[in-house]
Amino acid sequence: AQSVTQLGSHVSVSEGALVLLRCNYSSSVPPYLFWYVQYPNQGLQLLLKYTTGATLVKGINGFEAEFKKSETSFHLTKPSAHMSDAAEYFCAVSKNTGGFKTIFGAGTRLFVKA
């Protein structure tokens, strides 16, 4: 069975500071990994994904994540936070069987202080 753990339900950073949102997963087969962002009362927007190949994945809005198989992690980073980054972030895992159903982590709320 797959599962996703996001460490920290809330993360607060100052504008211009490094953003680090942590995600660990468990999967019995090579996973597909995703980060989504959700603004209040809106749907999900895909930030980036890892399927195969290069383990450092670059996404939209300056975000990137690195797949580390040995650590079963897929942490999301951004060098410099912007006020507009304040939102809910979800890490998710899927696999190439069972119809690719996606399991989401509990989410991390990112606060950005001026």
Place this chain on the structure above:
Amino acid sequence: GAVVSQHPSWVICKSGTSVKIECRSLDFQATTMFWYRQFPKQSLMLMATSNEGSKATYEQGVEKDKFLINHASLTLSTLTVTSAHPEDSSFYICSASRTSGRSYEQYFGPGTRLTVT
């Protein structure tokens, strides 16, 4: 990119009535569609997996007789909440997946907010 729409975007219904939510893939044929629900300030919980022309596969704990899913075509899936109660009030999000060779993409709809009074 591909677009998935949901209709309605929000709906209010009275307790005991049924409400149908549509999920459409607008510019591609979806291999599979998924239905999620999201309670306020919580994560998305997968309810069911829907393949065109076959019965939906429900996750453990989801009542299939209460949440009826019909996947009539490769571009349309519907979720009907039957005999709705206030505890069914939630944000319902669908997604549609497309596979091509080794490529896999999943696209999420904007969500439907259901309020049962």
